[in-house]
Amino acid sequence: MASEYYTRREMDFPKVVSREEFTAARKKLLESEKELSRERDRVNAERRALPMVEIEKDYVFDGPDGKLSLVDMFEGRRQLIVYHFMLQPGSHHLCPGCTMLSDNVGHLAHLHDRETTFAAVSRAPLAEITPVHQRMGWAFPWYSSEGSDFNYDFHVTLDADVVPVEYNYRTAEELEEAGLGWMLGEQRDWHGLSVFLQRTGRVYHTYSTYARGTDLLNGTFNYLDLTPLGRQGDGFFSPSREGME
Structure with missing residues (x-):
């Protein structure tokens, strides 16, 4: 091939x-x-x-050490970057784009030194996340948001029965108009990244990005962009993917 x-x-x-x-x-x-x-x-x-919005909902996540809140995920640091990893409950499909991006996460000590924590969150239960986490050997924490509204509120799980559909700041109608109606099918979970800041125990949402907005996290793509052959493919993160900018 x-x-x-x-x-x-x-x-x-x-x-x-x-x-x-x-x-x-x-x-x-x-x-x-x-x-x-x-x-x-x-x-x-x-x-x-950008202005920020205070998080007033008490989200509960599952981690290796038990239940934890959003503020717990900061691990005492001021900033938190959450990668919304596409892994929905019961799915045996490991998203190649999310996997490749996760392989490119650097040495966490450099983020920690700058008061920033990186973690992944998926809607799949912890029992399904843990074997993948261990098999891939990733060092960053990976939590489950199963049973909470977190994925829906941050628009990485698209289900009109729970919240109005929105992805990359486009409504369902706008996604259809952009030729992205295929995103509204059986696959409900999509990738993205959200950033949070905490001050005196209060958490604020400062930024979220989706689709090709996560390109900067993928060191492999940034290296390949320097070469004549480029990224060499038409995957989800490809510059040629129409409407996914």
């Missing part, structure tokens, strides 16, 4: 030029890269300045 892919892409290989022509083209690209860096800095600052 890989050989078929490379054969298909031969026509897309960059043309061969002199070192002088390459350097001129590279300098031109460098200006675009600098512009992108400046724009990214601007967007990052805008993200940090």
